[in-house]
Amino acid sequence: MKRRAVLSAAGVFTMASVVAGCRAHGVGSEVVPTLPATPLPIDGHEPLAAGPGQKWDIHGNAQRFTGNTFVSPIPRNSAFLHAQIKAQDRLRASAFSRHYVLTPYNSFHMTVLDGVNQDQLGTADWPTWMAHATSTVDTNIPFLRRLESARLDVPRTVTMRADGLRDMATGFIVALAPIDFATADALNRFRDQVTELLGLSRTGFGTYRFHSTMGYRLVKPLPSEHEEVHALQNEMTEYFAGDAGTVTVDPLAFNIFDDMLAFPQLTVL
Structure with a gap:
């Protein structure tokens, strides 16, 4: 099975330089959300996903949070993506706009399987064969080599249906569900194969919801x-109806991330 490697193991100095290079050339970073000029007024609001050790600070600035993942991008020309942008615009115009931070629309994707992230290092959820690693960066090339040498059942056409917005008291996420049993089976088979191949954690594996x-x-x-x-x-749930009620996602890829703004592809599977 042929795969297009965006980054090979040869000639790699650091993954940080890869991310920096990707951003310098506009990969996964074409649109950066407008950030508040002053601190978010907390006034009785407790921090939720912001602060020390979180993915965001209280201003809505992205903080460093490293890892790798398997995602399918949302197609740029899809009605579903336009519904997502419409939903962001509606939230931005609401009284609650500063209670959220919006992700760049060019990074919209559906996660198929989590790889590893910095919070798992040194825990039981870290792959045992990577026990020597000192950061998530150390796993990127070994994972890539295993993926490229394996014979995986990669789902080729994945169509999902919108399944409503999740509770906006905790996030700003549109839920997705496979369009049929065959799609669900293909996604689960791939997830199972890669989890076994890379020794990934199975915590929450059976209850994972696409989004x-x-x-x-x-x-x-x-x-x-x-x-x-x-x-x-x-109101915004209604945006994901008609043509925007389904989306055929772009090909599945193995990606890295340094924060929640960009997800450069190492290889398309």
Whole structure:
């Protein structure tokens, strides 16, 4: 089975330089969200996904969070992506805009399988054969070599249906579900093969729900805000209907990330 390697093991100095090079050439970083000029007013709001050790600071700036993953990009010309952009625009115009940070639309994707991330290092969820690693960067090339030498059942055409927005009290995510049993089976078979091949954690494997993230909630909502937030959620759920109710995602790839703004591809599988 042929694979197009975007990055080979030869001549690699550091993965940090790869990410920096990708960004310098516009890979996965064409659109950067506008960030608040002043700190997010907390005023009774407790931080949720922001602060020390989180993916974002309280201003909505991306903090370093490294790892690798298997994702299928959302096609640029799809009605589904346009619905995602419409939903972002609606949230941006709402009273809750500064309670969230929005992800760049050119990075919209569906995660098929998590690789490893920095929080797993030194835990039982870290691959035992990579026990010598001192960071997620150390796993990127060994993972790539195993993937390129394996005979994997990579799903070639994956169509998903929109399954509503997840609770906006905790995030800004549209849920996705396989369009039919054959698609679900192909995705699960691939996930199982790669998990075994790379010794990845099976924590939450059987309960994983596919999705595409449009943004992160930085602070918890106040009780008085729940009704209005859920009304906004119901309004935006309607955007994902008709042609935008399904999406055939782009080919599956093995990606790295240094934060939640860009996901450069190491290889298309």
